[in-house]
Amino acid sequence: MATASPSVFLLMVNGQVESAQFPEYDDLYCKYCFVYGQDWAPTAGLEEGISQITSKSQDVRQALVWNFPIDVTFKSTNPYGWPQIVLSVYGPDVFGNDVVRGYGAVHVPFSPGRHKRTIPMFVPESTSKLQKFTSWFMGRRPEYTDPKVVAQGEGREAITAPRKAVFSVHGLTSPRALALVHIKGT
Amino acid sequence: MAEVHVIGQIMGASGFSESSLFCKWGIHTGAAWKLLSGVREGQTQVDTPQIGDMAYWSHPIDLHFATKGLQGWPRLHFQVWSQDSFGRCQLAGYGFCHVPSSPGTHQLACPTWRPLGSWREQLARAFVGGGPQLLHGDTIYSGADRYRLHTAAGGTVHLEIGLLLRNFDRYGVEC
Numbered sequence: 001m002a003t004a005s006p007s008v009f010l011l012m013v014n015g016q017v018e019s020a021q022f023p024e025y026d027d028l029y030c031k032y033c034f035v036y037g038q039d040w041a042p043t044a045g046l047e048e049g050i051s052q053i054t055s056k057s058q059d060v061r062q063a064l065v066w067n068f069p070i071d072v073t074f075k076s077t078n079p080y081g082w083p084q085i086v087l088s089v090y091g092p093d094v095f096g097n098d099v100v101r102g103y104g105a106v107h108v109p110f111s112p113g114r115h116k117r118t119i120p121m122f123v124p125e126s127t128s129k130l131q132k133f134t135s136w137f138m139g140r141r142p143e144y145t146d147p148k149v150v151a152q153g154e155g156r157e158a159i160t161a162p163r164k165a166v167f168s169v170h171g172l173t174s175p176r177a178l179a180l181v182h183i184k185g186t
Numbered sequence: 187m188a189e190v191h192v193i194g195q196i197m198g199a200s201g202f203s204e205s206s207l208f209c210k211w212g213i214h215t216g217a218a219w220k221l222l223s224g225v226r227e228g229q230t231q232v233d234t235p236q237i238g239d240m241a242y243w244s245h246p247i248d249l250h251f252a253t254k255g256l257q258g259w260p261r262l263h264f265q266v267w268s269q270d271s272f273g274r275c276q277l278a279g280y281g282f283c284h285v286p287s288s289p290g291t292h293q294l295a296c297p298t299w300r301p302l303g304s305w306r307e308q309l310a311r312a313f314v315g316g317g318p319q320l321l322h323g324d325t326i327y328s329g330a331d332r333y334r335l336h337t338a339a340g341g342t343v344h345l346e347i348g349l350l351l352r353n354f355d356r357y358g359v360e361c
Contacts, residue, residue: 079191079350080223080250110291110348120242153228153246
C-alpha cells in the first residue's frame with residue numbers, strides 16, 4: 001500500500017476575520033498574511049489582504065467589526081510548516097500617524113469543520129524609557145519590517161511585548177486530501 | 187519509520203504571581219527518535235499582561251519526528267522566568283508534559299513548580315530576588331532524583347498542540 005512518491009494533499013481555508021476587542025484604540029484596520037513552510041504553496045485565493053477601517057460601535061458592546069473574508073487553498077506534501085495566519089492591526093495615534101496596534105498569529109486548524117479562534121495580540125515595546133517617549137512623540141513606534149516574523153519561533157527572546165487586545169478569527173477548514181489515508185489526524 | 191508531527195502553540199501562562207513572564211521550552215525524546223524538521227528548543231518573548239492576569243506568548247511549535255520505537259515518547263519541558271524593570275530574570279517555575287499520543291488538537295495545561303531553598307534563601311528571594319535553580323535541566327522531566335527537592339507551586343502553562351501520526355499502523359500500533 002505504501003507509495004514511494006510524495007502524496008499531495010489540499011487544505012482549503014474559508015473564513016473571516018470577524019472582530020476585535022481593543023479597549024484603548026479606535027479606527028483600526030487589519031492586514032492578514034499566511035506563513036507556511038517550504039513544502040506548501042497556495043493554489044487558489046489570496047494569501048494576503050488589507051481590511052477596511054472600522055470604528056467602535058456606539059452601543060454597549062463597543063465592538064470593532066471587520067467581517068473580512070479569507071479564502072485560500074494550499075497544497076502540500078508534508079505537514080511540517082503547517083500554515084499560520086499572521087494578523088497585524090494598525091490605527092491612528094493622537095497625532096494622526098498610522099501606528100501598529102498589535103500582531104498575532106495562529107495555526108490554521110488541523111481538522112475539518114467550523115472553528116473559532118481568538119488570537120491575543122501583542123505589540124513590541126522598546127526597553128528604554130527615552131525611546132518609548134520619542135517613539136510616542138514622533139509617531140514612529142517599533143514595528144516589524146516583515147510581520148511574518150511573528151509566526152516564527154526563533155529570535156523571540158529579544159522581544160518585550162505588553163499584550164493589548166484580543167482578536168477573533170472565525171474559520172472553516174476542510175482539508176481535501178488526495179492521499180489522506182497516509183496521514184491520520186483528522 | 188513512523189512519523190509524528192507536533193504542531194501547535196505555547197499559548198501563555200496564568201496563575202503566576204509575577205508579571206512580565208517569558209518561557210524557555212524544549213522537547214526531550216528517547217534514543218529511537220530523530221528530529222527531521224523544526225527547532226528542538228526555544229525561548230518566547232517577554233509578555234506583560236495589560237488586560238487580565240494571563241501572559242500570552244502564542245509561540246509556534248512545529249516539529250517533525252521519525253521514530254523506530256515508542257520508548258521515549260516526546261516530552262515538552264518549560265522554564266518560566268520573570269523579568270523585572272531592571273532587566274533581571276528570576277525563575278518562576280519548571281514544568282513538563284508529555285506530547286499527547288492520540289491524533290487531533292489538544293489543549294494542555296501544564297502545572298509548574300519552583301525549588302524552595304532554606305528559609306534564608308526564601309527571605310532573600312522576597313527582598314532581593316534570585317532563588318535556587320536546578321543545575322541540571324533533566325530533573326524537570328525525569329523522576330530520578332526528585333526526592334531530594336522541596337518545591338512550591340508556580341502557575342500553569344497553557345498549550346494547544348495538534349498531533350498528526352503517520353505509518354503507525356504499519357508497525358502494529360493502533361492510534
